[in-house]
Amino acid sequence: MTRFNTRATRPAVHSPVTTTGEQTRTHEGGAGHLRDARSELFLLAVSNFVGQDAFYEKAGDRDDRYTQLVRKLAIEDPEWTAGLLGWLRGEGNMRTAALVGAAEFTAERLLHEAPGYSRQVINSVLQRADEPGEMLGYWTSKYGRTLPKPVKRGIADAVQRLYNERALLKYDTESKGYRFGDVLNLVHASPDPAKPWQGDLFQYSLDRRHKRGTVPNPDSLPTLARNLAFPEFFEQDPAIILNAEEIKRAGLTWEAALSMAGSKVDKAKLWEELIPSMGVMALARNLRNFDEAGVSDAVAAQICARFAGPEQVAKSRMFPFRWWAAYKHAPSLRWAHALEQALNHSLANVPRLKGTTLILVDRSPSMFPGYGFSTPNSSDITLAEQAAVFGAALALRAEKPTLVEFGGGSKKLDVTKGGSVLKHIEAFGQIDGTDIPAAVKAHWFAHDRIIIVTDEQTRPGWLPSNMWGHGGMRETAIDDLVPKATPVYMWNMAGYKPGAMPSGKSGRHTFGGLTDHAFRLVPLLESGRDATWPWMAKTA
Structure with a gap:
């Protein structure tokens, strides 16, 4: 009887974020795992x-x-x-x-x-x-x-x-x-x-x-010379600031042009002259200002065309959650479809996973305010929202997804094939507590893989001990519930020191960061190839 040469046999693969075998406790008291110095630094840095x-x-x-x-x-x-x-x-940006x-x-x-x-x-x-x-x-x-x-x-x-x-x-x-x-x-x-x-x-x-x-030399420094003279030209004729070519010649930033113009020119007309020379990130952070000024639909369509361009989005180097922030704070729905396209471009590396995939997205209190930071439009784009961006994108691209939000409890969310990532993000809620093992136990039913987007700070996973043949309760972990042959990918959102599971081999892998780049490692590992650090992958 053959034991090793079966159709289920897969080569052992390794990923770069590696635990040492030394155990600790997570910040919520669950079983934790320490990583080597390189792995700890990488997850914290990103x-x-x-x-x-x-x-x-x-x-x-x-x-x-x-x-x-x-x-x-x-x-x-x-x-x-x-x-x-x-x-x-x-x-890494x-x-x-x-x-x-x-x-x-x-x-x-x-x-x-x-x-x-x-x-x-x-x-x-x-x-x-x-x-x-x-x-x-x-x-x-x-x-x-x-x-x-x-x-x-x-x-x-x-x-x-x-x-x-x-x-x-x-x-x-x-x-x-x-x-x-x-x-x-x-x-x-x-x-x-x-x-x-x-x-x-x-x-x-x-x-x-x-x-x-x-005075700057106009032959070698023409833009600086024109910029220095521009306020005088503006005083003589304020309409000069409504000429996009003149703005460009003088090297006026959009901030400087708005400050200089004050109330002397029509704000909508000024924005319409500035918009063609603005970067994509500046456009995304000013959608509210465009709406409030009354920028025309024709010019709005030009902005949307840039958001819809994959090269423009790549050049902007915007984190995926920044597109969610722009959508969240834009007053008008005229931007919505283009922002959806831009978000999808920024998530180009999220794989289309074959088979069945369990996607667990952490919605516990530690993923919410108390951990906000500045974005182009707001200071309240939380880890939970960032996790929802990745979770929704994974679910919409997976062949047979099970999308779950979890905290101390958990809830399955509907996935509409061909639906909007932005609308799926809006469907997420908040759940008190953090219990990763319980969420795995409740929703894993022989999926081909599990992906958990989380800060990893789980409570002890207390489950009935009759699973092991005797009464009472026992603290359990992911490895107690999921066979090594089923890969578990932990997407670390916060860079804390303790991890929730071993990683680096045996079907247990941890990634991190606020971009989609590390998702490229999932199909790589599943094809039987080792993964390495992203800056080394390009020279390997």
């Missing part, structure tokens, strides 16, 4: 909005845990950590966590006099022209005004790459502690030889910072 409280963890404690992990791995595994930080600011991580990585390597990596890591996380100043603000506030060479050189590399006329107009403002000129003074960046205008830009940035009254 969910950590620096300086903000989580439900179970104060901001200071959370940030300390993050910096300690970065500093530990900066010495023990600098290549891996450098890869994480570069990816975190890029595809986590700005502040990447910047803080790069600074702490560098500080620890300087402390140990360890050569290499630091300059490159600093440069890799600075991807927007205001970020060299942000890095200086963080470094000097924590370590003083003395700048080590790797910090100076990494920032100088980024300055060469990022500083241009429009960047100066957008980011070099009086509100900043470190202006462009301050950054140049401190890091001594040289102009890029391939950018002949950059020398004049750097000099003008210094003159502007020290209020020397220098």
Whole structure:
């Protein structure tokens, strides 16, 4: 009789987030599992909005845990950590966590006099022209005004790459502690030889910072020269600000144009001139303003066409939940279909899973307010809503889904094939308590896989012990309920230290983050291939 060579045999596969075998307790007292340092740092990094409280963890404690992990791995595994930080600011789209991580990585390597990596890591996380100043603000506030060479050189590399006329107009403002000129003074960046205008830009940035009254050279810096003269043109003829080409020539941001215009021009007409040059994220965050100003349906259709374009959505790098936020706070339904399309584009990596899939979405109190953070439209887009975005998308794309919301209890939700992700998100509620094992026990009936979107902080899963042949109650876990042959994927939304199950092998895998990218690992693992860290996958 054959035991191993059966149709059900599958190759053993491994995923990168790995538990150590050491046990602990979750924040709600359930059986918990500790992860290795790399796994703990990864899950925390992809969910950590620096300086903000989580439900179970104060901001200071959370940030300390993050910096300690970065500093530990900066010495023990600098290549891996450098890869994480570069990816975190890029595809991971986590700005502040990447910047803080790069600074702490560098500080620890300087402390140990360890050569290499630091300059490159600093440069890799600075991807927007205001970020060299942000890095200086963080470094000097924590370590003083003395700048080590790797910090100076990494920032100088980024300055060469990022500083241009429009960047100066957008980011070099009086509100900043470190202006462009301050950054140049401190890091001594040289102009890029391939950018002949950059020398004049750097000099003008210094003159502007020290209020020397220098006029930018109109031959090398035409946008800055036009911008400086534009207020005079506007005073002579306010209608000039209703000319989209003139706005573009002067490099006016939409914020600057609205401020300058005040009540002197029709607000709807001004928005209609600004809209063609606005980025997709700026459009999404201003839908309420467009409606209140009375922007025409024809111009609204232009906005919707951009939301419906997959390339535009990808370029915006907006988290999927930001599209939900835009829909949630837009007064008019004229945006709804386009926002649905944009949300679906931002979830392009959510797989169309074959067979039966149990999808459990955490709606417990720890997923709700008490853990809010700023979005383009609101400060109340909770973990629960983010989890609902992923859960609804998975359910609508799965062949045979069972969609369940759970807390201490649980409830099955209807899934309408071909339906709207946005409408399915609206169907979720809130349930007191958190009991992952009980939700698995109540709804798993030999599904091909289980996907749990949660912060993992489960209560002890007390279930009747007659399941094991004797009376009373016994604390149970996922592995007691689900055979190893059935894969369980835990989508970690909060980055807490204790996990709710082992992970890394034997059909138990944990992912994390606020984008859809890690969903690519599910079909990879189910095809019998090992998964690796996302920044390594592209070179594997």
